[in-house]
Amino acid sequence: MTDHPGFDYHIDIPGTTLFDGAMAMKGYALNKMCYSFNRKECRDAFVADEEAYMAKFQLSDAQKQSVRERNILAMIDAGGNIYYLAKLAGIFKLGVQDVGGLQTGRTTEEFKDYLQSQA
Numbered sequence: 001m002t003d004h005p006g007f008d009y010h011i012d013i014p015g016t017t018l019f020d021g022a023m024a025m026k027g028y029a030l031n032k033m034c035y036s037f038n039r040k041e042c043r044d045a046f047v048a049d050e051e052a053y054m055a056k057f058q059l060s061d062a063q064k065q066s067v068r069e070r071n072i073l074a075m076i077d078a079g080g081n082i083y084y085l086a087k088l089a090g091i092f093k094l095g096v097q098d099v100g101g102l103q104t105g106r107t108t109e110e111f112k113d114y115l116q117s118q119a
Contacts, residue, residue: 017076027079030067033057034084043091070094072102 017023024031033054036042046053054064066074070092075085082099089099101111 019081023079024081025079027063027081029057029059030063030075030078030080031084033059034080034087037087037091043087046091072099076103 033046033056036057037046042053050067051064054067059067060078063075063078063080066072066078066080067088072080072085072089072094075088076082086096086099089095095108097112097115098108100106100115101108104111104114106114
């Protein structure tokens with residue numbers, strides 16, 4: 001994954017996790033589970049028994065713990081891709097602004113205010 005001319009894989013952007021090939025492999029089970037939430041019956045099965053559903057997809061201990069804690073940032077650290085995690089965030093009743101706030105260290109209201117200030 002370092003064969004892309006002009007791309008510096010050592011860029012440090014505080015609070016940003018680079019989603020590269022290694023992270024994709026690390027988060028495969030979590031992302032596959034989240035992808036399954038495209039189907040209502042899968043979302044319902046998760047809500048009915050989260051532990052069994054996580055076991056079905058063989059999540060790592062860190063991934064399972066991050067789901068149990070509803071910790072989106074820990075899910076990202078465990079290889080979760082934000083686009084797949086959005087499905088899980090929806091199940092947790094978190095909106096895009098909620099997740100944006102988490103990612104930037106702001107409350108949801110602070111994040112909304114920040115977005116408005118940038119308009």
